[in-house]
Amino acid sequence: MSRDDRRTQLLEVALELFGARGYHATSIDHIIQKASVARGTFYLHFRSKQEIFDRLLDHLFERVTASVAPIRIGPPGAMAAEVRANIEALCTTLQENLPMGRVLLEQAVGLNEVGREQLRGFYGRVLDRIDLAVSVGQQLGIVRPGEPSLISLCLLGMLKEALYQQIIGTRSFATELVVTEIFACIQRGVLVQVAL
Amino acid sequence: MSRDDRRTQLLEVALELFGARGYHATSIDHIIQKASVARGTFYLHFRSKQEIFDRLLDHLFERVTASVAPIRIGPPGAMAAEVRANIEALCTTLQENLPMGRVLLEQAVGLNEVGREQLRGFYGRVLDRIDLAVSVGQQLGIVRPGEPSLISLCLLGMLKEALYQQIIGTRSFATELVVTEIFACIQRGVLVQVAL
Amino acid sequence: MSRDDRRTQLLEVALELFGARGYHATSIDHIIQKASVARGTFYLHFRSKQEIFDRLLDHLFERVTASVAPIRIGPPGAMAAEVRANIEALCTTLQENLPMGRVLLEQAVGLNEVGREQLRGFYGRVLDRIDLAVSVGQQLGIVRPGEPSLISLCLLGMLKEALYQQIIGTRSFATELVVTEIFACIQRGVLVQVAL
Amino acid sequence: MSRDDRRTQLLEVALELFGARGYHATSIDHIIQKASVARGTFYLHFRSKQEIFDRLLDHLFERVTASVAPIRIGPPGAMAAEVRANIEALCTTLQENLPMGRVLLEQAVGLNEVGREQLRGFYGRVLDRIDLAVSVGQQLGIVRPGEPSLISLCLLGMLKEALYQQIIGTRSFATELVVTEIFACIQRGVLVQVAL
DNA sequence: AATGAATGAGGTTTCATTCAT
C-alpha cells in the first residue's frame, strides 16, 4: 500500500470514529484496529492523535468550502437563487456525510487543545466571505442596511443550528424543507411586516 | 462548612474551571485544589466528574431559563418588544458570565458521554417553547406562515451563533448592537423586499 | 504507610535496581513491582523516572559528602593522617554499598538528560573543596607547588579509578591495600626520586 | 558507494552522534538521516544498534592504543621522557577528537548491555600493559616499590579524570599544563617530602 | 463531614528490527 493510500485510509477511519464516538472517546487503538494496521504505522503518518484530528479538520474544511460557490453579480432574482443553491449544497453535503457533520459541528467545538484555533480560523474565513457578500449586496441594494458582520452571523447561525439539531437528533426534516424555511427567514425574517 | 455551602462552592469552582479549560482538561485535582478540599470530600458531594458536570448544566439551564420571560398576548408592538427584551436578557446574562457561556455553548457541545442527552433535552425544551410562541404568533397573525419548528431553529441559531462567536473571540460587538441586528433579522430578514 | 516511609522505600528500591541493572534497563515497572505498589503510587511521589534518579543522586551525594571530614590545620603528620582517613572513609563507604558506588561512578556517567548537570555540579563542588585544601596545604608548605586545580584532579582521579575498577570487577584488592597505595602515590608519586 | 566506504561512513556518523547525544538518545533514525541512507541499508552493515556501537568502540580503542608507544628500556631520564610523551599523546588525541573522548570516557561508561564487557576488556588490557611497565620499572629501580596493579590504577585514574573533567566542562586547561602536572604527580606525588 | 494514600485501567508514544520490492 502506498504512503498516500495508507494516509488517506487512516483519515477516513478517523473521520468515522471521531464522528461516531467523539474525539476523546476515540483512542489510537480504535483507529489502528479499524484500519488493521500496527501501532507504529499510525505514527508513521501522524505525529499524534491531535495531528490526525487537525489534518482531518483541514480536509473537511476544504470539502465544505468547495461545496459553496461565490455569488456572481447579476439580477437580484438570480443572485437570490445562487444564495439558495449554496444553502442547499451545504445542507446536502453535511447530511450526506453524517460523520463529517458531527466532527465539524459537534466534535470540533469545545476542544481547547486542538480545534479552538482551527475553528476560529475557519469561521473567521467563512464570516469574512459572507461579510463581503453582504456588503456587496448592500451596495447593490439587494441586502437591507445594517452591520454586515452581524448579518453574516445571523445567516451562519441559522444554517449551523439547523444542521446541528438534525445531527444531534432533536429535530429532523427533509433537506428541501429546511432550505426553504431558512431561505424564507433570509428573505422575510420571522415577523409579519407590520408597522411597529 | 455546611453540606450545602460546600456543594455550592464546588459547583462554583467547577464552573470556572470547566469554562476556562474545558471538560476534559479539567481534572478532579484541579477542582479540589482550587476549592482547597481533600479528594475524598469531592466524592462526598458528587458521585463522579460526570455528575458534577451534569448538576452544573442543570444549574446553568435554570439560570438561563429564568432570564427569559414568556411572551404575553397583547398588541403586536408590545409582543415584539417582549421578544426583543428576551433576546437582550439572554445576551446580557451570557456575556456577563463568561464561564457560563463557555460551558453552555462550547464545552457542553461535543460531549458524547455526558452532555449529549442533556443538551438534546435542553434544546428540545427551548425549541418547544419557541415553537409554541411561534405557533401562537402565527395564529395571531404576528409571525409569518411557515413550519414553526424550523422558524424556531432559525431564531435559536442566530442567537447562539452571535453569542458563540463572541465567546471564541472571532467577532466582538456591543450587546446593544447585537440585539438590534438580531431583532432586525427577525423582523425583516436579510434581503430587501423585492419581488423575486 | 506514611508518605515519607513510602518515598524512602521507593528510593531504596530504585537504588538497588539502578545499581544492578543501570538507569535505562530499569523501568518504572521494575521499581513498582519490587516495591509492591501500584503504578500511580510511584507518580504520587516522583514526577518521572528522571526525577527519582535525580533525588537518588542528591541523596547519595549527601551521604558521600558526609563521609569525608574537612582537614583541620595542625602538624603535617596529623594532617596527612586526616587525608588518609578521608580516603579510607570514601573507599569503605562505597565498597560497603555497592549499588551506591555503581550508581555514582557508573550509571550517573553518560546520562545526558539527567545526570550530566548533577554530576558536573557535584564534581565541581568536590574539586573546589579539594582545591582549597591543596591551596592551603601549599601555603603551609605541606603540598608541593603546582596548579592546585590539576593536583586536585589527579587526587580525585586516583580515587575514582580505584573504586571504579573494583566496581566493574577488573581488579579487586583489600580496602586497606588500596588506601595504602593511593596514599603512597600522593606522598611520593610513582617514580623513584632521581635527578632527571 | 562500495561496501567498505558505506560502512566507514556509518561509523563516522555514529561516532559524531553518540559523542554528541549519547548512546540511548541516538536512534537509528538519527544515524540514517545524517548518513542519508535508507533504514534497510543500515542493517546491511550492522546487525543492530549494539553492534555498531561495539564496532565503534573497537575502532576507537585501536586508535587510542596506537597513539601510545611502548616504553623502551634505557637510561631513567629517557624512559621518563617516553612516559611523558605517551601522556601527551593521549591527551592530544582525545582532545583533538572530542566525540571520541566523549564516547570512550562518558558514553561507554554505564552501559550494562553493550559496553561493560568491552570496557572491562579494554581497561583490563590497558592496565595489564601499564602493570608490566610498572613492574619492569620497579626491577630497573625507576619506579618506587608497591603493588604494581594499584600504581597502574592511580596512573590511569589521573589521566582519565583530567580528560573527563575537560570533556564535561568542569575544568579547562591547556594540554601542556595538564601533561606537566600529571607528570609532576607521577614523579613526586602531591605532598612535600618530609619525614612523617 | 473530612482526609489523602493507594489503586490500576487505559491512554499515548517510541524505536529497534524485519522484509517485500
Next chain:
DNA sequence: TATGAATGAAACCTCATTCAT
C-alpha cells in the same frame, strides 16, 4: 546494494475513583 513501509513490544504517564482512618 538499496529502499522504506510495516511491525509490535515495551516504555512512560494520567487520572477518576476507592477506602481505611
